[in-house]
Amino acid sequence: MKINNLKKTYDKKVILDIDELEFEEGKIYAIVGANGSGKSTLIRVMAGTVVTDDRRKVDFCGKTHAYMPQRNHAFKMSTEKNVLLGSKKDDAAKERAASLMKELKIDGLAKAGAHKLSGGETAKMALCRTVLSDAQILLLDEPTAAMDIESTLAAEEIIRRVNRESGATIIMITHSLSQARRLSDMLVFMKDGKVVESGETEKVLSTPEKTETKEFLEFFGSDK
Amino acid sequence: MHNIFVKAIELIASHDPELISIVQITLKMCFSSSLAALLLGVPFGAFLALSRFPGRRAIIVLNRTLMSMPPVVCGLICYILFSGVGSLRALELLYTVTGMVIAQVILITPIVAANTETFLSGIVPDLRETTKGLGLGFSKTLGLTILESKYQIVSTYLVGFARSIAEVGAVSMVGGAIVYKTNVMTTAIMNYTSRGNFSKAMAIGIILMTMSLIVNIIVHLLSERVVDDR
Numbered sequence: 006m007k008i009n010n011l012k013k014t015y016d017k018k019v020i021l022d023i024d025e026l027e028f029e030e031g032k033i034y035a036i037v038g039a040n041g042s043g044k045s046t047l048i049r050v051m052a053g054t055v056v057t058d059d060r061r062k063v064d065f066c067g068k069t070h071a072y073m074p075q076r077n078h079a080f081k082m083s084t085e086k087n088v089l090l091g092s093k094k095d096d097a098a099k100e101r102a103a104s105l106m107k108e109l110k111i112d113g114l115a116k117a118g119a120h121k122l123s124g125g126e127t128a129k130m131a132l133c134r135t136v137l138s139d140a141q142i143l144l145l146d147e148p149t150a151a152m153d154i155e156s157t158l159a160a161e162e163i164i165r166r167v168n169r170e171s172g173a174t175i176i177m178i179t180h181s182l183s184q185a186r187r188l189s190d191m192l193v194f195m196k197d198g199k200v201v202e203s204g205e206t207e208k209v210l211s212t213p214e215k216t217e218t219k220e221f222l223e224f225f226g227s228d229k
Numbered sequence: 230m231h232n233i234f235v236k237a238i239e240l241i242a243s244h245d246p247e248l249i250s251i252v253q254i255t256l257k258m259c260f261s262s263s264l265a266a267l268l269l270g271v272p273f274g275a276f277l278a279l280s281r282f283p284g285r286r287a288i289i290v291l292n293r294t295l296m297s298m299p300p301v302v303c304g305l306i307c308y309i310l311f312s313g314v315g316s317l318r319a320l321e322l323l324y325t326v327t328g329m330v331i332a333q334v335i336l337i338t339p340i341v342a343a344n345t346e347t348f349l350s351g352i353v354p355d356l357r358e359t360t361k362g363l364g365l366g367f368s369k370t371l372g373l374t375i376l377e378s379k380y381q382i383v384s385t386y387l388v389g390f391a392r393s394i395a396e397v398g399a400v401s402m403v404g405g406a407i408v409y410k411t412n413v414m415t416t417a418i419m420n421y422t423s424r425g426n427f428s429k430a431m432a433i434g435i436i437l438m439t440m441s442l443i444v445n446i447i448v449h450l451l452s453e454r455v456v457d458d459r
């Protein structure tokens with residue numbers, strides 16, 4: 006899957022300006038970069054919730070995709086119903102939902118109103134429902150930002166498993182370089198709406214080519 | 230004062246036909262105008278919240294201005310339109326309940342629209358990202374949005390109802406407070422008071438306050454739900 010000439014302008018300011026970016030099927034991508042570097046805008050454009058200046062859509066080559074936004078809406082219904090929103094409501098789906106919720110330790114909240122969940126619990130619910138949609142490409146905007154460490158690791162395990170078992174391509178934004186190192190095959194570093202550098206995660210983290218990447222890595226450290 | 234109050238209670242208990250007529254006309258007017266305002270205001274508010282077009286901000290500001298339009302100004306405009314010199318005189322709306330309802334709809338619709346716009350603007354951005362992210366279509370998203378708004382819609386309706394039942398300026402100008410025809414609770418209180426019939430005025434006041442109290446209790450309970458559910 007290839008992206009080219011994506012441009013998004015807000016109030017005459019160019020927020021996103023990507024010449025070319027390629028995603029290989031079946032890999033886990035981590036998009037990193039400072040706040041306001043355009044990561045969310047990129048993933049929104051891919052998800053189709055934001056249109057580019059020339060109103061072009063990203064071509065997923067016929068593959069299905071699901072997107073977990075940074076801020077997820079919890080509908081005024083049970084957590085379980087929220088989780089099943091984007092999937093079939095048959096017994097198999099319900100079983101999978103239950104086991105995912107159990108992994109993220111929100112199984113006890115299945116019957117509770119989802120709008121009463123905390124920020125981290127809402128993120129877990131949203132991750133469950135995005136995974137359950139069974140899409141071939143998952144677009145995740147900081148899925149674990151609100152989760153505690155234990156839950157973050159559990160969420161990473163779910164993402165890894167979806168990638169391995171169903172071969173889904175994962176494109177996720179993260180603020181944690183250590184998460185990128187743990188989880189991703191490929192790293193995309195963004196700055197000021199542009200992709201500065203992208204490549205295999207280990208390679209980019211250990212031997213970055215561009216000075217901007219070096220500065221970013223030095224500043225954030227790799228232990229964060 | 231005490232005497233008036235006792236007499237007022239006695240009047241309510243006595244099923245005075247004039248009182249009953251006043252309450253009936255009031256309810257007919259209030260249900261009609263609040264329902265019409267809801268049917269017009271909710272789609273309009275939703276449109277303002279969901280669409281993006283040049284001039285949208287201006288319309289929102291204009292709508293907020295209409296929200297605070299003094300009822301007598303609304304009454305004046307309707308009076309001119311409906312009266313012998315007005316362009317709508319052929320419809321014979323002056324001194325009719327229908328005319329009163331139209332005046333009230335002009336007053337209440339902006340309130341309904343503004344409430345709806347504010348509420349939806351708050352929930353829709355995240356909601357739309359979420360449903361679109363899950364690949365849900367337009368009709369499913371619309372259904373979910375309505376479901377999310379159900380308490381808000383009912384409480385907005387009741388706010389409109391409360392405004393309608395308490396309004397006097399526009400209603401007295403357009404309706405003329407004709408007994409057994411267009412006399413509603415607020416205009417009746419005014420007329421009885423000016424004629425010195427304080428116990429009848431008080432009787433209606435008690436009924437009016439009781440109804441307002443009930444409506445406001447429901448609104449309060451619902452608004453707690455709305456907050457609770459956020």
Ligand SMILES: Nc1ncnc2c1ncn2[C@@H]1O[C@H](COP(=O)(O)OP(=O)(O)O)[C@@H](O)[C@H]1O
Pocket residue numbers: 015016020038039040041042043044045046047
């Ligand atoms: N709807 C919008 N209107 C105006 N500016 C926006 C909008 N959405 C994002 N921006 C701006 O675009 C920039 C990039 O935002 P975003 O893609 O969310 O960054 P990131 O996710 O990398 O932190 C920010 O400066 C933000 O203020």
Ligand SMILES: [Mg+2]
Pocket residue numbers: 044045046075146
């Ligand atoms: Mg972001």
